[in-house]
Structures are given as structure tokens and as C-alpha cells.
């Protein structure tokens with residue numbers, strides 16, 4: 001059983017120190033969130049798991065970490081200055097602002113529910129029938145594009161609008177990879193096919209952020225650009241689609257809550273030949289099954305658009321350079337076939353925050369004790385669990401027990417994140433660790449002082465097993481699947 005809705009996760013996150021509303025003591029900052037002690041561990045574990053799987057476990061991959069603020073020209077030639085926008089509408093009555101496509105989608109679903117019909121066709125603009133979710137009136141402006149890039153200025157400028165000082169916070173990490181394609185390829189002596197991976201913050205001035213950490217204006221992405229020979233793109237694309245789906249299953253996410261979504265032609269980005277998204281069931285409480293799903297990751301075939309767009313050579317029909325600002329040609333000479341070409345790019349792009357949300361929702365379970373009490377158990381994959389093991393003394397007023405428990409914790413710490421906790425009775429301590437997803441608890445009791453053994457309790461089954469202290473690190477390493 002996964003979480004019944006996102007609100008359950010919001011409340012657990014705040015109660016247990018995963019995620020807090022940002023700037024709360026000053027009234028918050030619309031849909032910004034801060035990751036607390038357990039949240040930062042979970043995010044780091046997601047990123048490490050991705051990096052290990054994407055970079056370390058493959059022979060055809062390199063990593064980079066490019067700047068957040070790039071030369072503005074990058075965003076001119078990538079197409080972001082002209083096309084990275086969402087359609088926006090305002091309610092003329094209450095002045096609320098919405099993303100037109102989302103408003104339409106949700107408004108139509110509400111109308112379908114109201115009239116109990118599966119399909120509605122409109123004779124004129126559908127906006128004439130959609131009520132403002134804020135004030136209930138129907139009085140919209142015409143939809144207009146709103147560029148999502150955050151603007152800033154570089155250096156000490158007198159005028160905020162000085163175009164020479166204008167810069168953007170990156171809205172995706174991908175462009176930092178494209179502009180470094182040649183640097184990586186030549187320094188690492190790479191032959192195509194190979195990929196470049198990057199994890200980092202991105203910024204989008206979203207019109208309607210919301211649903212907790214699902215859509216925020218500052219977020220983190222895990223992106224990889226895989227460069228292939230034109231003609232081999234379609235096969236490589238399909239391989240990456242399947243490979244990425246498997247990764248989410250490997251993280252312990254139930255396949256029942258994952259699906260593929262083939263983007264129809266009208267949704268495709270201008271540069272994309274085909275894009276398949278991996279959806280997670282983020283909204284299980286919605287009646288309409290189709291509306292339960294939303295994007296967790298997108299896997300796009302970006303063709304040769306990006307490397308060509310940033311290259312100095314390509315010309316238009318009249319012999320004019322398409323990019324007069326670039327100083328490089330990002331084409332590739334294939335020694336094997338003796339041809340020069342612009343590689344095609346396959347891009348799997350996932351969000352750290354959406355992955356964290358999916359992982360939390362999927363791990364959420366409830367269990368009733370023999371005494372009829374409801375307990376929350378977060379069945380996180382051990383690789384992702386913020387804390388791998390909690391060492392708990394059965395009697396905190398017994399110095400020998402406390403010191404053995406502390407010693408055990410210190411011995412485990414180099415290999416895995418371990419904590420010591422003596423701030424409650426054992427039942428309460430177990431319940432606390434279950435709720436934050438700690439896969440194993442180690443209890444030190446009176447008998448431990450005699451037989452040099454401890455009780456290891458399993459989070460999911462609550463089964464207990466006696467293990468010799470000397471064998472404990474190896475036992476836990478195996479149980480939790482810790483590789484090194």
C-alpha cells in the first residue's frame with residue numbers, strides 16, 4: 001500500500017524532519033521547501049544511487065558539474081529565450097494567475113465530473129466555460145506566453161535592464177553538457193556512443209508551483225546526454241527508456257505505480273523526434289484514473305538539434321552562419337566510418353525532488369499492532385534509507401549497556417550511517433525508526449553483557465534475531481546490501 005495522498009507525506013515530512021516549508025517564520029515563500037536532517041540524507045542517497053547506476057556502473061559515461069549561470073548566448077541558441085515559456089491566463093475578477101494548459105485540463109475534468117460525461121467538445125473557446133478555481137467567476141484574459149527563466153544581472157551594473165549584463169539561472173542542466181561536449185570528448189578520448197551525466201540545481205519561474213515538492217521554482221535535476229551516430233538514435237532511445245524504467249523498480253518503487261507515457265506529436269518539444277515520459281501515480285486519490293499520473297522523468301530523442309545549434313559551421317540556404325557567435329564546431333569525426341557528423345542525443349532527465357516524493361509515497365505503509373495501535377512504516381529501499389541502523393540500549397541507566405551500545409554504533413559508523421538513541425522506551429524507539437525508514441534496529445540488553453550478542457530487529461517484518469557483536473557489521477552489510 002502506497003501513501004493515499006501527498007498530504008500524508010507532507011505531514012510525515014514535517015513531523016519527522018524530512019522537509020520543512022521554507023522561510024516559515026516569515027510567512028513562507030510560495031512553494032519553496034527546505035530539506036531537513038533526514039531529507040538531505042534521502043536526497044543525497046537518491047543522487048548517489050543515480051550516479052552509481054548511471055556513471056560508475058557503465059563504461060560509456062563521464063560526469064561533469066557545469067555552472068548555473070552561463071553566457072546568455074547559450075540560452076539564445078538553445079532556443080530558451082524564444083520558446084521556453086508556458087501559456088498564462090489571468091482571472092480579470094480576482095487577478096489570480098494560472099497556467100492555461102493546466103487550468104484547461106483541470107477545468108475540463110471538473111466539468112466532466114459535474115455532468116458525468118467522458119468527453120466534452122466545445123463550440124467556442126473552452127475558457128468561456130471554466131470557472132476560476134479561486135473566485136468561481138468566468139472572466140479570463142487571452143492566454144499569452146510567459147518565459148520561465150529567472151533573470152539576473154552580472155557585475156555592478158547601474159541599470160537593472162542593461163542587456164549586456166543580463167543573465168539567467170539555468171532552467172535545465174542539459175545545456176551545460178552540450179557546450180562541454182568537445183571538452184569531455186577530447187580530454188577523455190571518448191568515441192561515440194558515450195554519455196555525459198550531470199546532477200544540479202535548476203530554476204524555473206513556474207506559473208503555478210505546488211503539490212509539495214512536485215513542482216517548485218528551484219529544484220534539482222539528474223540529466224544525462226547520450227551521444228550516438230545518426231541512425232542509431234531510435235534503438236538507443238528505446239534502450240534508455242527500458243533501462244530507466246528498471247532503475248525506478250530497482251529503487252523499490254512498485255511497477256503498479258509506474259507507467260510509460262508516449263508524448264503525442266502536439267506535446268513534443270520543437271527539437272524532439274520522440275519523447276517517452278515515465279509517470280508515477282502521484283495523485284492516487286483522484287477519481288479519474290488518467291489524472292492520477294504525472295511525470296517523474298522524461299526520455300527524449302533530441303536529434304542533432306543541440307550540437308548543431310551551438311556550432312559555428314551550419315549555414316542557412318543563403319550561406320549565412322546560423323550561429324555567428326559560436327567559436328567552435330561541435331561535430332564529430334568518426335574514425336570507424338570516416339565520416340563527420342553532428343551526433344544525435346538521447347536525454348533521460350529526472351528530478352531529484354520528484355524521485356524523493358515518489359520514493360516516499362511508495363514506501364509509506366501502515367500496520368496495526370496487537371494492541372490495535374496504528375503504526376507508520378516507511379519501507380524505503382535500504383540504499384535510500386537516511387539512517388541504516390539505530391543502536392538502542394534497553395536500559396539507559398545501566399552504564400555497561402550504554403557504553404557497549406555506543407561502542408557498537410561507533411564501530412558501525414564508518415561503513416553505514418548509524419545512530420544511537422536512548423530517548424524513550426524501546427517500543428517508542430522502534431516506532432520512531434520505523435516511521436523514518438531505518439531498515440534495522442540493534443538492541444543491547446542485559447544478556448548482551450554476558451553473551452556478546454545483540455538483537456537485530458527488521459523494520460518490515462518486526463522479526464528479531466540474535467547476532468554476535470563481532471559478526472554484526474558483516475551481518476548488517478549483507479542484510480542491507482551494502483557493497484563496500
Ligand code: ATP
Nearest residue numbers: 206214215216219295296297298349350351353354
Ligand atoms: P513538467 O511538464 O512537469 O513541467 P517538464 O516536462 O518541463 O516537466 P523536463 O524539462 O523534462 O520537465 O525536466 C526533467 C525533469 O525535471 C522532470 O521529469 C521532473 O522530474 C523535473 N522537473 C521539471 N520541472 C520541475 C519543477 N518545477 N519542480 C520539480 N521538478 C521538476
